[in-house]
Amino acid sequence: MDMIPDTDLPRLATSTLVVTADVAGYQRHRAAWTDVTDGIKLWRLALALGWLDIKLKYRGSMLGPFWLTISTAVWIAAMGGIYGTLFHIDMHSYLPFLALSLVLWTALGGLVSEGCTTFTQAEATIRSLRMPFFLHAMRVFVRTVIGLLHNVPVIVVVFAIYATWPGWAGLGCLPGLLLWTLDAFAACLLLGTFCARFRDIPPIVNSIMQIVFFVTPIMWQPEQLGARGWWLPLNPFDSLLEVVRAPLLGQAAGWHVWSLALGFSALMCAATWLLFARVRSRLAYWV
Amino acid sequence: MSEMGGAQISVQNVSVDFPLYHGTARSLKKTMFAAAAGRLGEDRRRRMVVQALRDIDIVLRSGDRLGLIGTNGAGKTTLLRTIAGIYEPTCGRVVVQGSLNALLDPMLGMNADLTGRENIMLRGLYNGFAKSEIAALEEDVQSFAELGAFLDLPVRLYSSGMVVRLGFAMATAIRPQVLLMDEWFLAGDQQFMEKAKDRMAGMVRGAEILVLSSHAPTAVREWCTRVIWMDHGRVREDGPAEAVLDRYLQRAA
Numbered sequence: 001m002d003m004i005p006d007t008d009l010p011r012l013a014t015s016t017l018v019v020t021a022d023v024a025g026y027q028r029h030r031a032a033w034t035d036v037t038d039g040i041k042l043w044r045l046a047l048a049l050g051w052l053d054i055k056l057k058y059r060g061s062m063l064g065p066f067w068l069t070i071s072t073a074v075w076i077a078a079m080g081g082i083y084g085t086l087f088h089i090d091m092h093s094y095l096p097f098l099a100l101s102l103v104l105w106t107a108l109g110g111l112v113s114e115g116c117t118t119f120t121q122a123e124a125t126i127r128s129l130r131m132p133f134f135l136h137a138m139r140v141f142v143r144t145v146i147g148l149l150h151n152v153p154v155i156v157v158v159f160a161i162y163a164t165w166p167g168w169a170g171l172g173c174l175p176g177l178l179l180w181t182l183d184a185f186a187a188c189l190l191l192g193t194f195c196a197r198f199r200d201i202p203p204i205v206n207s208i209m210q211i212v213f214f215v216t217p218i219m220w221q222p223e224q225l226g227a228r229g230w231w232l233p234l235n236p237f238d239s240l241l242e243v244v245r246a247p248l249l250g251q252a253a254g255w256h257v258w259s260l261a262l263g264f265s266a267l268m269c270a271a272t273w274l275l276f277a278r279v280r281s282r283l284a285y286w287v
Numbered sequence: 288m289s290e291m292g293g294a295q296i297s298v299q300n301v302s303v304d305f306p307l308y309h310g311t312a313r314s315l316k317k318t319m320f321a322a323a324a325g326r327l328g329e330d331r332r333r334r335m336v337v338q339a340l341r342d343i344d345i346v347l348r349s350g351d352r353l354g355l356i357g358t359n360g361a362g363k364t365t366l367l368r369t370i371a372g373i374y375e376p377t378c379g380r381v382v383v384q385g386s387l388n389a390l391l392d393p394m395l396g397m398n399a400d401l402t403g404r405e406n407i408m409l410r411g412l413y414n415g416f417a418k419s420e421i422a423a424l425e426e427d428v429q430s431f432a433e434l435g436a437f438l439d440l441p442v443r444l445y446s447s448g449m450v451v452r453l454g455f456a457m458a459t460a461i462r463p464q465v466l467l468m469d470e471w472f473l474a475g476d477q478q479f480m481e482k483a484k485d486r487m488a489g490m491v492r493g494a495e496i497l498v499l500s501s502h503a504p505t506a507v508r509e510w511c512t513r514v515i516w517m518d519h520g521r522v523r524e525d526g527p528a529e530a531v532l533d534r535y536l537q538r539a540a
Contacts, residue, residue: 012386012414012463019369021301021378045412052409056400125396129389129413130372197308281375285306 017130021281032277039134046135050142068150076102076154083219092162094221099158100245101218107148108237109209111184114140116202118192123287133276133283137188144184155248164249172247176261179243183265186272193275196286212237236264294385294464294495296347296370301379303362303369303520304336339365341520343379347496354511354528355500356535361517363500367391367467370498385464385495392469395454399443403434403453406442410457424460431486432456448479455483459490466494470501504532 023031039046058064079102080095087094115137119126122136159165195201216237222229232238239260246253253261340362347353355363368374370381371389396413397406407428411421429438432452437445442453491497491510501507507514507528514531516524524531 012388012461014386014464016385017372017381017383017387019372019375019382020380021376042412042415045409048409048412052398052401052405056398059400124394125413127368127373128391128394128396131413282306284374286308 028277028280029273032273032280035132035276035280036134039132039138042132042135043138046138046142049135049139050146053139053143054146065146065150068147069153072103072106072151073154073157076158079219087220087224089221092164096155096158096162096164097221097245097249098219099155100248101241103148103151103155104241104244105213105216105218106151107144108180108241109213110147111140111144112187112191112209113202113206114143115184115188115191116195116205118188119196119283119287120192126284126287133280134185134189137185137192140188140192141181141184166248166250169250169252170248172252173244176243176247176253179261179265180240183240183268186265186269189276190268190272193279193283196283197279216241233260236260236268239264294349295382296345296384296465296496296498297380297382298343298345298366298370299380299382301340301343301369301376301381302338303340303365303374304377305339307335307337339520340369340376343522345515345522345525347498349495351513352497352511353499354507354514354532355498355517356502356504356507356514356532357517357523358502362520363502363517364391364469365520366517367469367498367500371467383465387465387467388458388461388463389467390458390469391467394450395458397442397450397454397457400441402441403432403438403445406453407457410461414461424457427460428453428456431460452479455479455486459483459486462490462493464495465498466491466496467498468500470499470503470506504536508532 020027054065058067061067063070076095076099080091080098083089083098084091084094118136118140119133122139125131126133126136191201191205195205212235216235217225217232218241222232222238225232233256239257242257243253243261246257343366345353355366357363365374367389368391369376370383371387371391372381372383373389395410398409401409404425407425408421411424416424432438432449432455434445434449434453437449442450445453497510499507499510511528514524514526514528514535515522516531516535524534
């Protein structure tokens, strides 16, 4: 017989699955919460999935994910050259700002556009076994973080060239990054859910993000707008970028920036939670 | 089975509606399928739905071997997916006690771009296995599937026979208390099925509860003691395997 004795085979954990339709509101919230905590318990799977996604994308290429690093470096050099000349700005202050902003934006923008396919991309898995939906958000998050880490060397090199070093103040970016993490999960659940139900949303999101790129201080600095920039606080990406960027440039993000960032995040997280708790049980039908 | 064998499935008054949202080819296909089966309806909010399952009540205890038969679109696979917790029912309640493994499609969430080995690792992680358990899983699958060097090549390069071997080896390497199986599983080539039979028998015997969906009565006759005949999303008959199968075949003839 080809069989290996049963005792050598891994066992599935015994569990009880209870699925009830038409549950009351608080039960939906509890089910959504269980989904999130069960997802977190599968962190090793999320890491493997995210890592394999990156590996797959670059399988067969010589430099692998370091193509990300190179394309970001080229992008920054080109933009820095053109815009620095156009705006007549001192490269010493402009290029570190540009490099940092572009790298952070790449992560944010990438997360938003990939967040749209959080669930639709996992269709095969969702239909073949019961998994926490939060797992798919974690997978997108892991992918984004790996991409971001590959771009960090570009920032380090630019900072080194222009001898800009935030020092210990740079650690001030950590609370900002924590907020980003929370927002990233929320964005994946929110966009992933909407895009699973309404297939027209991903192209809309992508074109909005192209516009946002230009109206957010990434290639230009807020000071350049002066008084004409009164609308800037209305752009959530402005304050969200600033809470991470300012400390890394050796400045502190002021309380008004933080309160805006926290306010926008709280709004998004609340909206996400209400939506996710409400429609989680329908997601398998939508993908 | 063990005395403490507490495996149990309870499907209480379950109905499942598929919403028809997307004006895509996929939805169109569903629509036409459902129209053919005469089950298009509207739900409370007057959205178009396909009534995939209607008022299903099933209780299964340790030792039960249930076969689901019926034509294409009768709701067999949807019922399996509902028991597996993939589709949460529109009304009613599903309770499954005991570890569960659902073998629903041949690829079982395999990623064709990943290597065989990577797919095995992922399967282990999906089941929440520790590192040592994943190593055991890999060894077991490797020795049964006999893929040799192909194990480290992307699955898309495999012949269809190799994909079946890998899928089968992975699926049968995990021994659940509750085993849900769709018919594809019995559709390997003859030579392979000879080899696979013992392993399959081991898994099926090891499971406390088996639910097998098939429109091939031979397989159901071989494995099952009780048969439910599904028709238009409802239970049409429920009883001892032989009796229900005979009537089903008479009807089909």
